Amino acid sequence: MDEMLQALLLFWIPVSMVPLGLWHSHSSTATVSTLRGRSLAFSGIILICLSPWTVPSSPSSAAGHLLGAIIGPCTMLIFGIYLISFSGNVPVGKLPRSDRKIGVLMAIVGFVWLAGMHWWILTPQLSLNVVNPYWYVFWPTFILLISCLASCSAVTLLMIGDQRKSESNTMFILSGLSFSLLLLGLYIDGPLVSGEEFRQHLWLAVADLAGIAVGSLLSILVFALVIYGYERNLAEPKSISPPTDSELKQVSKLIATHIGGEQE
Numbered sequence: 001m002d003e004m005l006q007a008l009l010l011f012w013i014p015v016s017m018v019p020l021g022l023w024h025s026h027s028s029t030a031t032v033s034t035l036r037g038r039s040l041a042f043s044g045i046i047l048i049c050l051s052p053w054t055v056p057s058s059p060s061s062a063a064g065h066l067l068g069a070i071i072g073p074c075t076m077l078i079f080g081i082y083l084i085s086f087s088g089n090v091p092v093g094k095l096p097r098s099d100r101k102i103g104v105l106m107a108i109v110g111f112v113w114l115a116g117m118h119w120w121i122l123t124p125q126l127s128l129n130v131v132n133p134y135w136y137v138f139w140p141t142f143i144l145l146i147s148c149l150a151s152c153s154a155v156t157l158l159m160i161g162d163q164r165k166s167e168s169n170t171m172f173i174l175s176g177l178s179f180s181l182l183l184l185g186l187y188i189d190g191p192l193v194s195g196e197e198f199r200q201h202l203w204l205a206v207a208d209l210a211g212i213a214v215g216s217l218l219s220i221l222v223f224a225l226v227i228y229g230y231e232r233n234l235a236e237p238k239s240i241s242p243p244t245d246s247e248l249k250q251v252s253k254l255i256a257t258h259i260g261g262e263q264e
Contacts, residue, residue, distance in 0.1 A: 007058040011051045017044030045071075052126075062126060066134040069124040073113035080107030084170050107174065114142070115181060118198075119190045131192050140185065140198060141205040147178035148209070 018041045025037025047054070049071070051064030083103025087095040116122040118139055124132040154171035185198040243251070 007055050007060060010047065010054040011058060011060050011064065014044040014047035014051075017041065017047075020044075062132050062134055065126060066124055066132050066138060069117070069132070069135075070114070070138065073110040073117075075110075076106045076113070077110030080104065080110060081174075104170070111177060111181070114139070118185060118193055119188065121191065123190065123192045125192070129192065136193070136197065136201045137205070139193075140182070140202040141208065143178045143181050143185075144202070144205050144209060147175050147182065150175035150178060 021037045021039070021041030021044060023037070024040065025034045027037075028034065045067070048064040049068035051058070051061040052068075055061050080103045083095060083099045084107065085103075087097055087100040087103060113122070117124060117135070124135050126132055150171045154168045154175065157168040157171065158165065182202070185195065186202070187195055189195050
């Protein structure tokens with residue numbers, strides 16, 4: 001089979017299956033449709049993770065290799081943050097208070113697992129001593145994003161939350177832990193990733209996130225300006241004429257008919 005056709009069938013089509021399955025699972029309230037969509041998305045993720053073996057000649061398979069390497073710790077981290085967030089004082093979907101300890105444990109294990117990929121022997125390698133190129137992009141971007149999001153969430157909980165100081169402190173701890181890992185990566189070399197390489201990709205991550213933030217703000221500003229300009233150019237609504245005497249009499253009769261329910 002041709003290499004491009006093989007990559008299309010075994011990598012890019014599975015990639016398209018993930019958003020298609022998620023859309024299908026949320027587009028209908030039927031249980032069968034939801035199950036079918038989730039199965040499609042899950043099958044796509046499995047095929048992407050298997051791409052280093054199914055299409056080893058394709059450079060895109062490195063993305064599937066990285067996904068398979070980080071899906072475990074990232075899942076634990078996401079579920080840990082979820083348990084921490086919803087085991088506190090929340091009005092909807094509140095979890096038992098004991099789930100907070102489980103959430104903290106899962107978040108710590110997820111962080112330690114990811115840190116082991118940088119400073120230990122767990123670094124994703126395409127072959128012996130050949131680091132997955134996407135890992136250089138993922139790791140600094142990930143910890144920088146987690147630090148920023150956790151600190152923003154902590155401040156938001158303090159400003160608009162109700163009795164959420166405990167959850168806010170947990171988010172501050174998570175942000176501090178992420179920032180500490182960021183500083184350690186700048187000065188402590190890993191077995192396969194040096195501090196110099198980490199610094200180079202960290203600056204690229206900062207540029208990427210800054211570009212996304214600026215682009216998002218500009219898109220919101222442009223959208224607001226378009227709406228403002230459109231509404232400003234709209235003609236003033238025409239005023240209707242006051243009711244006539246016959247209309248007022250008819251309304252009075254209707255009101256009199258529906259008042260005085262004690263007669264019924």
